[in-house]
Amino acid sequence: MTTIEQDQTTTVATAERPLSALDRCDSCGAQAYVRATLSGSELLFCAHHANKHEAKLRPMAESWHDESHRLNA
Numbered sequence: 001m002t003t004i005e006q007d008q009t010t011t012v013a014t015a016e017r018p019l020s021a022l023d024r025c026d027s028c029g030a031q032a033y034v035r036a037t038l039s040g041s042e043l044l045f046c047a048h049h050a051n052k053h054e055a056k057l058r059p060m061a062e063s064w065h066d067e068s069h070r071l072n073a
């Protein structure tokens, strides 16, 4: 059986939207500073959890929007 899936309609739209105080880490609920897009769905991480998951997730992510530098500004 051959199935060709054409499911590329929901892509990059939000990739460059800046993170705000309303964006919360999916792991702990702290303010998110990183947004990763994986298979079309968004994951939000605080700096701590972004750091923890980056090595594993970043190579698979379609986008990795990192604003953690704002913490050190």
Ligand SMILES: [Zn+2]
Binding pocket: 025, 026, 027, 028, 029, 030, 045, 046, 047, 048, 049
């Ligand atoms: Zn967190």
